[in-house]
Amino acid sequence: MITLTNVRKEYNSDVAIGPVNLEIPAGGITALIGPNGAGKSTLLTMIGRLLTMDSGDITIAEHDITKTKSKDLAKIISVLRQENHFITKLTVRQLVGFGRFPYSGGRLTRQDEEIVSRYIDFFNLAALEDRYLDQLSGGQRQRAYVAMVLCQETDYVLLDEPLNNLDIEHSVQMMRHLRDAAREFGRTIIVVLHDINFAARYADYICAVKDGQMVSFGSVEDIMKDDLLTDIFNTKIQVIDGPDGLLACYH
Template identity: 60%
Template sequence: MIRFTDVAKSFGDQQVLGPIELDIPAGGVTALVGPNGAGKSTLLTIAGRLADASHGSVTVGGLDVAKTPSKKLATVLSILRQENHFITRLTVRQLVGFGRFPYSQGRITADDNIAIDRALEFLNLESLQNRFVDELSGGQRQRAYVAMVLAQDTDYVLLDEPLNNLDMKHAVAMMGQLRRAADELGKTIIIVLHDINFAAAYADRIVALAGGEVSHVGTPDEIMQPEVLEEIFGTPMQVLRDGEYPVAVYFR
């Protein structure tokens, strides 16, 4: 479980997040949704210890994020930020190998290579493993970064807008692979999404933020209601049900 207790974040005199009281259960996929500036990425980066909370605490799997030694936390929790830049030219395999650093400290072992091979296979990157990352397409590069996170082999995986800059085909493929990671590898996936329809199709639960506070928490069916979506996004929306998943449609 990830537990947020009275979590708040301020910049100077401006409070941009919180106070947040929220429990995210272990297992499955949880989507964080909401309009721009709602606090989704801020909440995720605090959980991943990439940012400090101004107030309150976060525990992941019972570990206090702020107090747990980095080496130990990195074997339980991994996070992929929106922007990832490596100055050194790396092959895909070398990049994925960075996910093993908490265990290898940079000296790759046979066990590390097994984990790297498994992540490459899971993301269908075997044929690209010797290519340089800067030679890849946007979708291939994003898969490589996700493979790096999976190679870290943590129970909790935090992803901040991994669909950024992906076209529809690659976004669907990425969400399918993350869904498989939860189902087949037993990962707890927490993902920031802009598109509510991806959340409805692939997530087990949705946490909606608005104005820096938790607005709604529920299953996709509970969140995908016109009145709920209007409260979250501040604009009228229609929900269509044609097939297995509900689909939200903005209208003017």
Template identity: 60%
Template sequence: MIITSGVHKAYSDEVTIGPVDLEIPGPGITALVGPNGAGKSTLLTIMGRLLGADAGTTTVGGYDVTRTPGKTLAKVVSVLRQENHFVTRLTVRQLVGLGRFPHCGGRLTAEDHRVVDDALHFFGLEPLQGRFLDELSGGQRQRAYVAMVLAQETPHVLLDEPLNNLDMRHAVSMMQHLRRAADELERTIVLVVHDINFAARYADTIVVMKDGRVVETGPPAQILRDELLSGVFETPVRCIEGPDGPLAVYF
């Protein structure tokens, strides 16, 4: 479980996040949704200790992220930021192997190689493992990044816009892989996503944010309501019942 209590971050008098009081259960998928500037990515990076809060506490799996040693926290939570700056001459296998650093310090053991093999297989990357990152499509590269995070084998996984720059086919494939990771590997996955329908289809819990605060939290059936989404996104939204659950239609 991830718990934030009174978390607050101020960038200026006009731009603030919080206070945020939130409990994210697990295993499963929790999607952070909301308009641009709602504070989704900021909250996610605070959870992963990539950004410090001005006030409040955040615990991940019972560990206070501000007080837990980095080596310990790296075995509890893994984070993938929206923008990644890895050397493009890394191969896919080398990239995924970086996820094992908290466990082996860069000297991969037979067990580490087995975990890398499993991550490559899970995301269907075995045929690509010898390719360099700059030889991959955007969708292939994104799968490799997420495979690296899963190879870290943390019970909690934070992903900032994992669908960024993916076309519909690759976005669906990514969400299917994440759903499998939550179900089969029992991971608690928190992700920032812009498309409310991807959240509705694949997430167990949706956290709606606006202006740095949590507006409402609940399962998709509770969140997909005309008045709630129309108010949050400031555009007309109609929610309908699709073949696999509720969907939002923009007009």
């Protein structure tokens, strides 16, 4: 479980996140949704200790993130940010292998290599593993980055807008991979999403954020309500029961 208690980040007198009190259960996918500037990515990066909170407490699997050593935290939680500054002359396999650094220190063992292969196969990257990153499409490169994060084999995985720059087909493929990873590998995946319907289709829980505050947290059925979504996104939204589940329609 991830627990946030009175977590706050203040940028200036007019812009602040929190205080946020939230419990994210272990297992499955939790999607953070909300309009641009709502604070979704800020919350995610504070949970991942990539951004310092001004006050409050965050615990992950009963580990206080402010007191846990970085080398130990790297075996509990892994993070993929939006900004991926990649080295072009790096192959897919080399990139995914970076996920083993907390364990290997850069010297991959046979067991590490087997784990790297597992995630390359899981993301259907075997045919591309010797290609350099600048030879890949945006969707292929994004799969490689997520494979690297999962290769770290942490129980908790944080992904900041993993569907960025992906078309609908590749976005669907990515969300299917994440859903399968949560189930097959027993991971707890926290993901920032812009599209409500991807959250409704693939997440187990949804956390709705607006103006730096957590508005609501619950199951898909709890959050996918006309009035709640209309208030969060400041536009008329109607939720219908479609063939693949609940669907938000904009008016």
